[in-house]
Amino acid sequence: MSVATAARRIFRALGTLCFPPYCAACKSATGPGIHLCAGCAETVRHIVPPFCERCSQPFDGAITQAFTCPNCADRDVHFECAVAAFRSHGVVRDFIHDFKYNGQRHLLRPLADWLAHTLDDPRISSRPFDAFVPVPLHHIRFREREFNQAAELATLVSQRCGVPVLHALKRTRHTSTQTKLDRAERMENLRGAFLVRHIAGVKERHLVLVDDVFTTGSTVEECSRVLMRAGAASVRVITVARG
Ligand SMILES: [Zn+2]
Ligand SMILES: [Zn+2]
Known part of the structure; x- marks a missing residue:
């Protein structure tokens, strides 16, 4: 041979x-x-119109114009939109879980393929942006898991479209698990959990924040808030799936 x-x-x-x-x-x-x-x-469940322009929450019924859901209407959010192409359900939810918690790293590829669908959504594709910013993990959790799923996803979509990844955020507080908290409690729990590590890098930049799943939006909202406060021009959010 x-x-x-x-x-x-x-x-x-x-x-x-x-x-x-x-x-x-x-x-x-x-x-x-x-x-x-x-x-x-x-x-696999695709998110199809009608859905909220801001948070992509799908609705039943025949709404033809752009609209925001009641959840977003009474809330002062710092991201322009949170885009996901799929529901966090069945295979999609299982893959995210197995990738994150069961060490099935080969699932990164299908997850990144699903995430890449968001790049074709007009809310993302109609205006250029300067960088992908992954939602960071706290270093204790990073040590346990050995990788940050959001950073790995951001790297793969970055390779596809040539927009760089900027590790602009740092998680300064190891927050307890959020699954049993409601939205207000989650927001309170996350206050001060993130800081911007490269203020010059985000100033006047259009950013796309990357995470695996959008549940109540509390994590991406807190990240968006600190990025906007540091002078970012805009923050849009992409996730593999939406709860
Ligand atoms: Zn909404
Ligand atoms: Zn099969």
């Missing part, structure tokens, strides 16, 4: 290891680079 053939085989084996040729949800056989079989792909 020539050196070139051996090298090719090793690369192929490594590729299969990183991107196994089976459905990541039901384990049925697919092709190389295909992460979901047709059956599982069909269960």
Whole structure:
């Protein structure tokens, strides 16, 4: 066997290891680079109009013009819009969870593919921006998890569209888990949890904040607030999924 053939085989084996040729949800056989079989792909819920222009909350019914939901109307938010193409449900929710908590790092690729859909949304594509800013993890959590899912997602979408990643934020407080808190309690819990580490880098810049999932929006709102206070020109948000 020539050196070139051996090298090719090793690369192929490594590729299969990183991107196994089976459905990541039901384990049925697919092709190389295909992460979901047709059956599982069909269960993914797209966010389709009508939805809130600001937070992408979908609504039933026949609303044809742009609108903001009651949730956003009575709230002074610092991001222009939070865009997600999918609901946090079924396979999408499972992939985010397995990627974050169960060490299934190969799921980064399908998650980044889903995140990349947001770049085609007119709320993002109609106006250029200067940098992607990942929502940071506190260093204690980073040590436990060994990676920041938002930073990894931001790096992949950055490679696709050529806009740089700016690690502009630092998480200064290790907040307790937010899942049992309501929106007001979450906001209170997050106050002072983030600071801007490169004020000169964000000043007058148009930024796109990146996170894995938008639930109540408290985390991205607190990040947007500190970025705007540091002089950012605008903050828009993209996430893989929306609760
Ligand atoms: Zn499947
Ligand atoms: Zn809304």
